[in-house]
Amino acid sequence: MDVIFGLIPGMILLGLAGVLIFFWAVRNGQYEDMEGPAHRILNDDDMDKMGGPERKP
Amino acid sequence: MSSDKPNVVCHHCGLPATGAAACEGVVAGGLQRFCCSGCLEVCRVIHDSGLDSFYTRLRTQENTLAPPPDAPSDLDQYDLEEVQHEFVSQLPDGRRSAHLLVEGIHCAACVWLIEKALNNLPGVTRAEVNLARQRLLLEWQPQQVALSAVLRRLAALGYAAVPFDPEVAEGQVQRSNRRLLFRMGFAGFGAMNMMWISIALYAGTFSGIEAEYKQFFHWVGFAIATPVLFYSGGPFLTSGWRGLMLRHLTMDLPIAIGALTTYLYSLWRTLHGGGEVYFDVVTTFIFVILVGRYLEAMARRNAASAALHLMELQPRTALRLDASGQEERIAVRKLAAGDHVLVRPGDKIPADGRVIAGDSHVNEAMLTGESQPLHKTLQARVSAGTVNGEGVLKIQVEQAGSDTVLARIIHLVEVAQGSKARVQRLADRIVPWFVVVTLLLAAATFLFWMRFDFDTALMASTAVLIITCPCALGMSTPMSIVVSTGVAARAGVLIRNGEALEGLSRITHVVFDKTGTLTEGNMRVSRIQVCDTTLDEAQLLTLAGGLERHFTHPLARAIAQEAESRGLHFPAAEQLRAYGGLGVCGTIDGEPLWLGNARLLAQAGVAIPEEIHALRQQVESSMGVAVMLAGRGRVLGAICLEDQLRDGARVLLDSLRAQGMGITILTGDSSRAALHLQQQLGEMRVAAELLPEDKAREIEALQHQGECVLMLGDGVNDAPALARADVSIAMESGTDVSMECSDVVLMGSDLRKLPYAIEIGRQALRTIRQNLLLSLAYNVILIPVAMAAWVTPVLAAIAMPLSSLLVIGNAILIRQRMRRFAETQKVG
Numbered sequence: 057m058d059v060i061f062g063l064i065p066g067m068i069l070l071g072l073a074g075v076l077i078f079f080w081a082v083r084n085g086q087y088e089d090m091e092g093p094a095h096r097i098l099n100d101d102d103m104d105k106m107g108g109p110e111r112k113p
Numbered sequence: 114m115s116s117d118k119p120n121v122v123c124h125h126c127g128l129p130a131t132g133a134a135a136c137e138g139v140v141a142g143g144l145q146r147f148c149c150s151g152c153l154e155v156c157r158v159i160h161d162s163g164l165d166s167f168y169t170r171l172r173t174q175e176n177t178l179a180p181p182p183d184a185p186s187d188l189d190q191y192d193l194e195e196v197q198h199e200f201v202s203q204l205p206d207g208r209r210s211a212h213l214l215v216e217g218i219h220c221a222a223c224v225w226l227i228e229k230a231l232n233n234l235p236g237v238t239r240a241e242v243n244l245a246r247q248r249l250l251l252e253w254q255p256q257q258v259a260l261s262a263v264l265r266r267l268a269a270l271g272y273a274a275v276p277f278d279p280e281v282a283e284g285q286v287q288r289s290n291r292r293l294l295f296r297m298g299f300a301g302f303g304a305m306n307m308m309w310i311s312i313a314l315y316a317g318t319f320s321g322i323e324a325e326y327k328q329f330f331h332w333v334g335f336a337i338a339t340p341v342l343f344y345s346g347g348p349f350l351t352s353g354w355r356g357l358m359l360r361h362l363t364m365d366l367p368i369a370i371g372a373l374t375t376y377l378y379s380l381w382r383t384l385h386g387g388g389e390v391y392f393d394v395v396t397t398f399i400f401v402i403l404v405g406r407y408l409e410a411m412a413r414r415n416a417a418s419a420a421l422h423l424m425e426l427q428p429r430t431a432l433r434l435d436a437s438g439q440e441e442r443i444a445v446r447k448l449a450a451g452d453h454v455l456v457r458p459g460d461k462i463p464a465d466g467r468v469i470a471g472d473s474h475v476n477e478a479m480l481t482g483e484s485q486p487l488h489k490t491l492q493a494r495v496s497a498g499t500v501n502g503e504g505v506l507k508i509q510v511e512q513a514g515s516d517t518v519l520a521r522i523i524h525l526v527e528v529a530q531g532s533k534a535r536v537q538r539l540a541d542r543i544v545p546w547f548v549v550v551t552l553l554l555a556a557a558t559f560l561f562w563m564r565f566d567f568d569t570a571l572m573a574s575t576a577v578l579i580i581t582c583p584c585a586l587g588m589s590t591p592m593s594i595v596v597s598t599g600v601a602a603r604a605g606v607l608i609r610n611g612e613a614l615e616g617l618s619r620i621t622h623v624v625f626d627k628t629g630t631l632t633e634g635n636m637r638v639s640r641i642q643v644c645d646t647t648l649d650e651a652q653l654l655t656l657a658g659g660l661e662r663h664f665t666h667p668l669a670r671a672i673a674q675e676a677e678s679r680g681l682h683f684p685a686a687e688q689l690r691a692y693g694g695l696g697v698c699g700t701i702d703g704e705p706l707w708l709g710n711a712r713l714l715a716q717a718g719v720a721i722p723e724e725i726h727a728l729r730q731q732v733e734s735s736m737g738v739a740v741m742l743a744g745r746g747r748v749l750g751a752i753c754l755e756d757q758l759r760d761g762a763r764v765l766l767d768s769l770r771a772q773g774m775g776i777t778i779l780t781g782d783s784s785r786a787a788l789h790l791q792q793q794l795g796e797m798r799v800a801a802e803l804l805p806e807d808k809a810r811e812i813e814a815l816q817h818q819g820e821c822v823l824m825l826g827d828g829v830n831d832a833p834a835l836a837r838a839d840v841s842i843a844m845e846s847g848t849d850v851s852m853e854c855s856d857v858v859l860m861g862s863d864l865r866k867l868p869y870a871i872e873i874g875r876q877a878l879r880t881i882r883q884n885l886l887l888s889l890a891y892n893v894i895l896i897p898v899a900m901a902a903w904v905t906p907v908l909a910a911i912a913m914p915l916s917s918l919l920v921i922g923n924a925i926l927i928r929q930r931m932r933r934f935a936e937t938q939k940v941g
Contacts, residue, residue: 057326064333068306075302082294092244095221 123148125156125271141165155271159226162233167226188261188268190430191276195444197260199429200278204252208238211260213249213274215267218242223272230270234258249274290410296345297407300400303341304393310334311393324386331383334392342376346399362545364590367583368402370548378575388572391579394909398584401917405591409611426498426829426850427519431463432456434507448513456506461498464513468493473504474666480518480805480830486667522805525833526854539615539881540590547889551581558900573902580899580909581892585916589884592924597877600931605860606870613856615881616840617874622820623769624812624834627780627790629827630844631864632756636667638675639737640753642728651681653750657742659686660699660708668740669697671754692716696740706744719743725751735789758793761865766794768868775820779808781830808834825867827851842870872934876927884920891916 081087124145137146138153141160147153159167190196201211218224224242227249231240236257241250251263260276267274310330317327343350346369353369356362372395379390431448432440432455440455445463448454453469456462462475474486477499486502489495495508497517514520555577562570594611601608608614625631641650648656658676661669662683676683689699695716696709707717711729714721721729721741725748729739737755741748769776776797780787787801800811808826812834815822824831824838827847835841835854843855844862852858859866895912898904 060326061329064310064329067309068333068337071302071306075299078298078302079295082291082298087294089243092221092224092242095244096224098221 122146123152125152151271155269158269159230162230164226164229167222188264190261190428190442191264192259192261193430193442193444196429200276201260207254207256208252209255209260210239210250210252211276212278213251213264213267214277215242215247215249216273216275218244218247218272220244226270227267227272230266231263234263234266237263290407293403293407293410296348297400297403300341300345300396300403303337303345303396304400307334307337307393307396310337314390318389328383328386331379331390331392334390335380335383338376338379338392338395341396341399342372345403346372346395349399349402362548363541364544364583364587367544367548367551367581368398368587370551371578371581371583372398374575374578378571378579381571391909394579394913398913401584402587405588405595408595409591426461427517428461428463428498446514448510450510450513452510452513454508454510456501456508458501458503458505460501462495462501462506462508464497464508464510465517466495466508466510466512468495468506469509470507471505473506474502475506476500476502478828480522480828518805519829522829522832525806525809526836526850539878540586540885543885544586547581547583547586551578554896554900561900562902569902573900573904576899576902576904576909577896580895580904580912584913585888585891585920586885588917589888589920589924590881592921593877593880593884593927596924596927597873597880597931600928601870601873604866604869604873604931604935605863606866606873607858607860608856608870608873609852609858610856613840614874614877616821616856617823617871618878619821620774620823620840620871620874622775622777622815622822624777624779624815624822624824624838626808626824626826626828626831626834627778627782627787628756629847630759630825630831631762631778631790631794632758634756634827634846636671636738636754637757638671638752639755639757640728640732641750642725642753643750644722644725645747645749648749651679653742654679654752655681655684656701656706656744656749657708657740657752659684659701660689660697660706662686663689664691664697666691668738668754672740672752704744706742708740708742710738710740714741714743714748717743719746719748722748728753734785759862759864761863763794765864765867766797770796775815777811777815779803779811779834805830805833809837812837823871826855827862840874842867868938869931869935873927873931876930876934880924880927884923887919887923888916891919 124140124147126148136150136153137144138157139145140153140156145153145156147156159165197209197211201209204210215227218227221244224244227242228240231237231251236254237251238254239250239252242248243250249267253260253263264274310333314322314327314330316322317330349365349368349372352363353366356366375391375398376395379392379395382388382390427445429445430442431445433443433448434440434453434455448464452464454463454466458473468489468491470491472488472490475489475495476486477496480496480499489506495506496519497513498519515524555574558577559570559574562573594614597614598608598611628634638654641653643650643653654672654676658673658681662673662676663686664670673683684701686699686701689697691697692709692713695713696707698705698707698709698713698717700706707713707719711721725739725741728751729741732739732753732755735755737753739751739753741751743749766776778787778790778797778799780790780799780801781803782801784799784801787799791797791799800807803811808831812822812824816837816839822838822840824835824841825844826832826835826841827844829848829850832850832854835843835851840857841855842857842859843851845852845858845860846862857870859870891912898908
């Protein structure tokens with residue numbers, strides 16, 4: 057059972073890493089726009105390459 | 114030609130393309146219809162940039178676009194170094210970066226279009242749209258592209274953009290919200306990790322645990338709880354302490370006492386190596402309270418931006434004329450009294466002054482709320498921020514900078530916002546009693562048990578402090594506000610300031626602005642009088658519409674719109690001419706026609722018959738306008754235009770009166786118009802011919818009489834009054850400034866939503882009251898248990914979340930209650 061003396065501080069360190077990532081994300085503006093990126097990922101440029109030439113007369 | 118294709122929709126925006134402004138154009142090799150030439154232009158630009166797939170993207174969204182706003186004419190001013198200095202930041206590699214506020218972004222397709230179109234411009238190195246906040250981050254090479262070119266590109270695509278400095282606009286608020294988010298995130302991390310420790314300790318309580326491990330878990334709990342208490346809970350500790358010093362007890366004090374005693378007791382237990390610890394309670398408690406605070410902060414308005422929007426009304430540059438008559442573009446703050454400035458058509462007037470040459474119509478709607486442009490001739494006074502119409506004006510500056518009417522309004526708003534007493538919260542009034550009683554009970558418990566042994570005394574008295582858990586008390590207000598705000602938003606009542614909800618239920622006097630709030634704020638055809646037997650109403654309107662459809666004057670638009678809404682076809686008019694301040698003339702089917710006021714008819718040599726004269730006087734006494742159509746040497750008829758009352762205005766006033774509320778109407782119009790309104794709407798107080806500062810003073814006077822004042826307004830001139838009132842409501846169709854100054858915005862400018870807004874305020878207050886009672890009832894039951902020293906960790910773990918859940922559950926019930934209210938409204 058002595059293993060928990062190492063595991064629990066390890067767990068807290070991992071959690072702290074998560075907190076640091078969260079702080080970085082907030083400071084980096086990751087939560088500024090909660091809507092745009094969800095749509096932007098669907099807007100790839102393949103659509104233009106495939107659709108472009110056909111539409112032009 | 115238009116009404117035979119009733120289902121035609123605009124190729125660009127999807128709105129019906131059947132109005133008078135509808136047009137056709139060849140785009141991408143095919144003939145398309147558009148609702149207006151603006152949409153056609155935008156569509157051409159999009160096609161020419163090779164971005165046609167915008168439309169494919171758009172159709173996958175449910176949104177439709179709106180027709181593009183008029184392109185501003187003064188974009189060049191943004192290229193001036195002095196002006197850019199205010200909002201542009203210089204990047205180390207010579208590029209520049211600016212934040213733009215973009216109007217008209219609806220959906221992801223807009224984001225795509227703007228980013229694509231701007232990134233294709235040579236010299237633009239970064240264009241990033243924030244969809245949620247309608248912002249654009251722009252970086253560009255100043256040597257390759259001018260900022261005005263970028264803005265013009267945006268305008269061509271149908272988006273209006275204004276540069277702004279985010280630091281000035283919302284730096285303060287955003288930074289404090291961000292700090293709150295950090296604190297909440299950290300407390301969340303602590304609470305979640307603490308849960309493992311708690312589970313281990315609970316399991317240990319039931320099935321036995323070796324003292325060595327138990328001690329270890331206690332120390333781990335201490336390690337997590339310490340930073341959570343002092344970092345995440347720091348603001349509660351400092352604000353509680355400050356409140357204690359100033360003898361002003363707020364909600365923060367019981368929170369601080371609760372958290373601190375729990376923490377110190379647990380620390381003492383840990384050091385002495387025995388008993389139970391409550392570190393988990395400390396962290397969870399702080400986390401939950403922070404979640405409530407964060408949600409509440411999101412529902413709070415950003416007070417700074419009202420002044421910012423007002424500043425935007427002022428142009429940034431002016432064309433100054435030097436002694437030799439040379440034009441020179443300078444920054445507006447360099448203008449001084451006595452300078453001569455030139456104002457081109459469509460430009461904003463840069464300073465207060467007098468006209469010394471030229472004449473033109475000036476739209477003062479943003480200052481006075483008056484929708485009709487005023488004719489300004491020699492020696493007429495003009496105000497900064499108002500918009501010049503068709504003519505060129507030369508103006509002698511009398512007041513510039515901080516002395517203009519606009520600047521005075523900005524100042525008034527700032528003063529009113531600063532001096533406005535915050536709505537005193539119900540919870541804040543209870544808190545001092547709560548704190549005193551809890552402390553007394555804890556002391557009594559300690560003294561009682563001291564007679565037996567110190568350990569039990571300490572345990573029981575801290576249990577009193579811990580179990581009184583201000584958690585439910587602290588959550589009762591934020592939860593009610595968050596739920597009510599959400600429910601209201603879905604019903605079209607946008608609550609910008611959650612704190613105003615409690616104020617709404619205390620209102621005793623309602624003050625309305627007249628133009629734009631009680632009335633629609635623009636002229637509509639109210640009556641048509643025909644005095645030629647060969648014509649009927651429709652024919653008269655057709656002729657008038659044919660003459661007016663190409664003009665942009667508000668009266669012309671109103672007449673054309675009326676004809677359109679009746680489905681009339683316009684005849685082609687030729688030789689059209691407008692006479693400023695008089696009317697228009699033109700020929701239809703070879704017959705010359707005049708349409709305008711009495712002065713135009715006098716010039717045309719047409720006598721006005723008695724019946725029309727009487728009608729004119731009657732209409733003008735109610736602030737309406739009668740436009741007369743003349744042809745064949747006599748008057749054919751008259752069209753009366755009036756600013757009409759909004760739907761439901763009368764019913765609303767009656768129901769407010771029935772509830773015993775006082776009603777006052779404020780207006781900048783003449784007292785004659787006010788009197789007319791009083792006759793229409795029944796008993797009320799009316800104050801007419803008011804300046805913006807007078808409106809604020811009226812509100813203050815009412816407040817001195819002990820009334821709790823609700824103000825509804827829509828114009829910039831209402832802004833000081835809105836800021837002054839206890840609770841203020843703006844119309845969606847109103848100016849941005851009025852919305853920024855207000856606590857609530859009625860979407861769709863529907864006055865009938867006002868009772869809903871008042872009701873949701875009442876429901877919110879009732880729920881807050883019930884929640885406070887619930888948490889007090891909880892305390893009444895559990896404090897005796899704690900005083901008897903019966904509290905075990907398991908009991909605490911079950912009882913404390915239960916009280917919070919009760920409070921949250923009750924707040925969610927607001928949704929049901931409001932649904933029931935909406936149903937009774939519909940039936941009634």
